[in-house]
Amino acid sequence: MKLKQDLRIAIIGGGIGGASAAVALRHAGFNVNVYEQAAAIKEVGAGIGLRPPSIQYYKKWGLLEEIERVTHKSVQIEILSEQAEVLLKEQWPALTEDPNEKWARLIHRADCLDTLINAIPSEFLHLDHKCKSIVRHGDYAEIEFENGVKVEADLVVAADGIRSLARNLFFSQAEPVFHGYHAYRALVEEAETYGLASENTLRIFVNDKVNVYLLPLKYRKQVSVDITVPHHDRTGRPNVPKEDMLNQLKNFHPDLQKIAENIDYWDVRALYDIDPVHQWSNECITLLGDAAHSMLHNQGQGANMAIQDAGVLAECLLEAETVAEALQKYETLRKPVCQLFQNLSRQFHNDKEDTFFPEKEFFENAAE
Ligand SMILES: Cc1cc2nc3c(=O)[nH]c(=O)nc-3n(C[C@H](O)[C@H](O)[C@H](O)COP(=O)(O)OP(=O)(O)OC[C@H]3O[C@@H](n4cnc5c(N)ncnc54)[C@H](O)[C@@H]3O)c2cc1C
Incomplete structure (x- = not known):
């Protein structure tokens, strides 16, 4: 390690991005502190598919057994019509150098976050710390939290999500972009899916406007239901009647409608992402995860990109002579792939x- 172990590293945000960064940097031998605004890490979100490059990092960080325990392997996805006829069966694409790694490990977002948070000793995880200002003084920064705490850091990793304060202060004032859709997320018991969910396959029922995802979480005996419907209400957590969504399902298979009707509690969010950000880093502050490249869920890459950002950042810090050099390299390596997925x-x-x-085309071309 060329950089000093006593480098003061502050990570803002304890989501999948911030927690991955903490695990990756600790594994690389650095001392880190994570500052999360929430008072507790809560179970939120839906099912996601972790891809081979992300699982490779879990393995590197010594967390393979933990992540395998709360995931199961899926080798294909299916696109189905509104009436549940299979239109397309496709293997998950290989995204590593090994062409046989055509799979994803399906997991609930909360379990993915838990595996990471559990690997961070509690004295380095500071809940109830909402960052309110970051001031850069050349090669270090001063951070102030709403609870009055102030810290200095030689490296600030801003993993503070789509509405990142650090991005707004240092890199881009562009507002997140609304896409005219609402996402409804809920969990149901396997037995309550009328046989429409498949044990190992992510199934997506589509028409030209609506997507209904059934993602099996075999290890929980549950299925993650994720429905996206067009809607004009831009409120982040819109207070809309469930009928707005149910009306959009009118032409779908009756059992899919029943699944949606039977669910009492939905997590409903308006769908936002950000336009690609030109610069992610300066001498001592960098963006990571959604703060750098928040994307819609359609390619299932938000969490994967955050985990891989963390892995690459740690590798760059290990190799570089200075923090600034490491951040430049990190940004150069991560930006093209993240912006590709942002666009797709x-x-x-x-x-x-x-x-x-559609990313297969880009990865295959790159491999030639
Ligand atoms: C509630 C929620 C549910 C989600 N559900 C899904 C899903 O079902 N499927 C999917 O693919 N993706 C989902 N995502 C997105 C996915 O988790 C992210 O793309 C990915 O995990 C990247 O995570 P991140 O850590 O960069 O950002 P986030 O997950 O947004 O985490 C950012 C963290 O920073 C904290 N934070 C923000 N501002 C401050 C501040 N000023 N000071 C301190 N802390 C701050 C936030 O509280 C949060 O914990 C969800 C995200 C959220 C927030």
Whole structure:
């Protein structure tokens, strides 16, 4: 390690991005402190698919057993019509150098976060710390929290999500972009899906406007239900009647409608992402995860990109002579792939598409 172990590293945000960064940097031998605004890490979100490059990092960080315990392997996805006829079956694409690694490990977002948080000793995880200002003084920064605490850091990793304070202060004042959709997320018991969910396969029922995801969480005996419907209400957590969503399902298979009707509690969010950000880093502050490249869920890459950002950042810090050099390298390595997925994720799935994974073309071309 060329950089000093006593480098003061502050991570703002304890989501999947911030927690991954803490695990990756601790594994690389650095001391880190994580500052999260919430008073507790709570179970939020839905099912996600962790891809081989992300699982490789879990393995590197010594967390393979933990992540395998709360995931199961899926080798294919299916796109189905509104009436549940299979339109497309596709293997998950290989995103590593090994062409046999065509799979994803399905997991609930909360379990993904837990595996990371559990690997961070509690004395380095500071809950109830909402960052209110960051002032840069050359090669170090001063951070102030709403609870009055102030810290200095030689490296600030801003993993503070789509509405990142650090991005706004140092890199871009552009507002998040609303896409005219609402996402409804809930968990149901396997037995309550009328046989429409498949044990190992992510199934997406589509028409030209609506996507219904059934993602099996076999290890929980549950299924994650994620429904995206067009809606004009831009409120982040819109207070809309469930009928707004149910009306959009009118032409869908009756059992899919029943699944949605039977669910009492939905987590409903308006769908936002950000436009690509030109610069992510300065001498001592960098963005990571959604703060750098928040994307829509359509390619299932938000969490994966955050985990891989963390892995690459730690590698760059290990190799570099200075923090500034490491941050430049990190940004150069991560920006192209993250911005590719940001752009591709703006395409919603429909019943006419011939692949679920348009990124294959880019990865295959790069491998030639
Ligand atoms: C509530 C929620 C549910 C989600 N559900 C899904 C899902 O079902 N499927 C999916 O693919 N993706 C989902 N995502 C997105 C996915 O988790 C992210 O793309 C990915 O995990 C990247 O995480 P991140 O840590 O960069 O950002 P986030 O997950 O947004 O985490 C940012 C963290 O920073 C904290 N924070 C923000 N501002 C401050 C501040 N000023 N001071 C201190 N802390 C701050 C936040 O409280 C949060 O914990 C969800 C995100 C959220 C927030």
